[in-house]
Amino acid sequence: MIGQVIFIIILAAAIYLFSKNVGKIRRNILLGRDTDRSDNPAERWKTMAKIALGQTKMTKRPLAAVMHFFIYVGFIIINIEVLEILIDGVFGSHRIFSAPLGGLYNLLIGGFEFLAVLVLVACFTFLIRRNIGHLKRFSGVEMTSWPRSDANYILIIEILLMTAFLTMNAADHKLQLLNFGHYIKAGSFPVSQLIGPLLPDSASALEMIERCCWWFHIIGILAFLNYLPYSKHFHILLAFPNTYYSNLNPKGKFTNMQSVTNEVKAMLDPSFVPENTGEISRFGAKDVTDLTWKNLMEAYTCTECGRCTSVCPSNQTGKLLSPRKIMMDTRDRITEVGNNLDKNGKDYKDDKSLLDNYISREELWACTTCNACTEACPVNINPLEIITEMRRYIVMEESQAPASLNNMFGNVENNGAPWKYSQADRFNWKDL
């Protein structure tokens, strides 16, 4: 009885805390400008099913794809077991699914055990790759101590959870064989029965182990749930909405700025009266709040895998630009802006901005807009849009483009070509 009460309190607290933090992230995302991604729902569901659920973009790197798939499937399917644990916890029952599911239950528990082993294999592989393998993708200026630790914490927590799950089953199995207490004969234990011999034979010690692992497993999961909003691991949730709201246009298509269209139309035709498009604070993006909510959602979705940076031509040739850093900086800055709001009220403005305080101009001007980063992202994140928005700010609000680009602008404006050739000579090639 007391166990049930404690369980319900912990569960309620975990859910409350998690919803509160998710609410904060949602609020932060909605600090971004509006952008309409409500069109074409059929295509959007399809994209989400293919890319988030089906993980089709992971396949470009087969080893990572297979290992990630183990953890992904393990995570989703073992959740059925978590559901049982939750019900057992609330009602003080034990293996409540076993009676209604009958033979299927044995199959499920056996299946979970194999999945748990696969998850363990994947997590150990990933830990080795990250910490001993020295993959270039996992280093880089933005991979400071927190992102590296974050990645390791996630893997270690998953290893601990799976170990607890298997140990719990092993103890349960032994207790079942002893016909002890409420440990009904339920489940099949193809993996954990191998651990059995390592455990003590006394029923009370086994019960102790089983209970400890049970509590550790479920409290661990709830704690992990609450770790998500602080971690890159949040991608397990946001990958779904983020791919649903994917850019469905060809990657080469950049947005046309409506605010600029109005001004240009007014310039070309003085009688033109622009429609009211709502308030436009500035052209392009200086800070995160100038970006769209989709850009900000992407920042929270990024799991820092570095596929974008590893294919970036600028990054590969030693330039400062790293698309992953663009996303991580955006996330750090919007989190900072959100925290400032919580601490100092909604009118508070610090004297920092995404541009210069987080992302340098040198990074932005190194981009070739080649779309390798957006192509590489397994969850359709678009660092290029943020880079473009920031270039727009630098060029149109500050007039601070590099001198050579200003020359190019001048040529386009005056000669209709990016070079210093006369428009009148444009057709000279016909005589050659």
Add this chain to the structure above:
Amino acid sequence: MTNMEEAKVLTMAEMVAQGKEPEILFWVGCAGSFDERAQRITRDICKILSHVGISFAVLGTEEACTGDPAKRAGNEFLFQMQAMMNIQVLNGYNIKKIVTGCPHCFNTIKNEYPGLGGNYEVIHHTQLIQQLIDEGKLKAEGGESFKGKRITYHDPCYLGRGNDVYEAPRKALEVLDADLVEMKRCRSNGLCCGAGGAQMFKEPEKGNKDINIERMSDVLESKATVVAAACPFCMTMLRDGVKLSEKEKEIEVLDIAEITARANGL
């Protein structure tokens, strides 16, 4: 037809004066108009069009930069100015179909002009060549033989990833009966030449090498003697890469249009 005399290129203004309407407008682009190397590609595209008997016209001095480099560099004002002026000209001539000689012009007119009132069917010249091959109007005969030559194709970002055009240029090469090889990084994994995003018009940022040199490692590894390009900016970057690697004698960089024209003796 072996020279431009026989394939006189008309402007839209001349066409209209003659009371004619072309099937397709050839959008030449700035590089194709002014860059000496790209001008050769421009003339080859004209030769191909004439060869298959498609009536076409160019805008001549009425054409102006699409605004692509301005837009990628963040100058949306300048882009939209260019776009609206070009759209005015194109709509004024009632243009329906456009073939471009440059993936950047292709992308901009196809994707970004519709939102500003410019709606056209836009294809890149490699797509036109593929269509002509599919229709049997264009073969690879009567000219230089590429048989057995080791050819690799460099995907321009704004054709490949930008617009998912990966097959058309390859189809255009397949008819050559050449030894086609892919580079390590190709198709959606293709490495940029380094020119996009207005990089063509500025010095690269500080790094340990230039992007076209990085790309040369893929070219060299492929052991190709011909690098097929489909973008005048890639052409410049790849040729510079070949020059800097001192491989000018071994490796030729040719646009798909040039290869097609050569193979057909145009």
